[in-house]
Amino acid sequence: SDARKVKQRGARRDLDALRERRMQAAEMFAAGRRQIDVAVELEVSQQTASRWYRQWTEGGSEALEGAGRAGRRPRLDDTQIEVIREELLQGPRAHGFATGV
Numbered sequence: 001s002d003a004r005k006v007k008q009r010g011a012r013r014d015l016d017a018l019r020e021r022r023m024q025a026a027e028m029f030a031a032g033r034r035q036i037d038v039a040v041e042l043e044v045s046q047q048t049a050s051r052w053y054r055q056w057t058e059g060g061s062e063a064l065e066g067a068g069r070a071g072r073r074p075r076l077d078d079t080q081i082e083v084i085r086e087e088l089l090q091g092p093r094a095h096g097f098a099t100g101v
Contacts, residue, residue, distance in 0.1 A: 015066070022064040025052045030061075 021042050028038050029052075039049035055063040076084070092100055 019064075019066050022052060022066065023061065025049065026056050026061040026064050029053055029056050 025038050025042060035049040035053050036046065039046045052064060
């Protein structure tokens with residue numbers, strides 16, 4: 001339904017804003033700020049601040065850059081998806097089914 005679509009759109013993550021917050025955390029850690037200070041100021045849980053700190057100590061700011069995406073990586077590439085789309089558009093009868101349903 002339309003209400004559901006609106007709700008889903010509102011729930012999408014702003015990947016740039018999330019990355020920016022992690023970069024702020026990296027700057028704060030580099031300045032000697034404590035994990036609890038980072039958690040409070042950036043309004044994240046202590047667990048998140050702790051995870052960010054561990055990532056930062058192991059890999060620097062680059063470790064907090066993020067994957068640049070949300071969710072799983074797609075299993076199919078664009079070409080494979082296009083092949084499936086074309087096959088679906090041919091309909092069930094083109095693939096041996098008795099009816100168009």
